[in-house]
Amino acid sequence: MFQTFLLIALLVFATFSVFSDNIKRSVIYLGVFSLIMAVTYLHYNAPDVALAEAAIGVGLSTVMYLVATKKVSVYDICYVNEDVEIFNDDSITEIMNSVVRPLEKFLERTEEVEPQLAYTNHEIEKIMREDNHDMFIHRKNNLTYIYGESTDAVFQDIIANLNDVITDITDIRVIYRDEVTLDDGNA
Structure with missing residues (x-):
């Protein structure tokens, strides 16, 4: 019975770690997985392996992964297209290859940050008021x-290198959010 519990717990935490949306939560699930593995080794009379798994798998690896994830910077981009009724991956195809x-x-090569893209069809004014993204593409x-x-150094680098980043910038307009409001009619 205890063996079945251990097997199910291992499968559950392995699944949680793989399918979690949050990388830090995935690392915690992997730490719990390693802890259950250590208990499993102990159950099968392998205390030396259990001790090594607890020390390395639970302790050292988890701490190293958490420190590494803390150093990863994410740059959050929100793509807004209000003309699309039902938003899906096909809705961003036109802008995906040319801009995104x-x-x-x-961002990955020059700025060494991990880009994260969200997209929606809600009104840009509402999204900019309610959501906290680093950059909006509308x-x-x-x-x-x-x-x-204008105070975002990564955004400034994107704008400074816009000609090199995007091949055709004739239909692109840059707006600094902290210098103008959307109610001014500038959008």
Whole structure:
């Protein structure tokens, strides 16, 4: 009976660690998985292996992964297209290759940050008020607006290298959120 409990617990925590949306939570699940493995080794009369698993798997590895994840910087980009009724992956195909992918590559290679993309069809004003993203890409008619803060060093680097990042910038407008409001009619 105890063996069945251990097996089920191992499967549950392995699944949680793989399918978790939060990387720190995944590391914690892996630590719990290692702890259950140590108990399993102890149950099968292998105390030396259990001690090694507890020390290395639970202690050292978990701490090292948590320290490593703390050093990973995420740059949060929100793509807004209010003209789309039901948003799915097909809705971003037009802008994905021309704007989003080049931005992601630039952020990964030059700025050494991990880009994270969210997309929605809600009103841009509402999203900018309620959500905390580093950068907004807003598709309106035939223009693409890029919103960011003038104090954001990563955003400043994107804008400074915009000609190198995106091949065709004729339909792109840059707006500094902290310098203008959307109610001014500038969007």
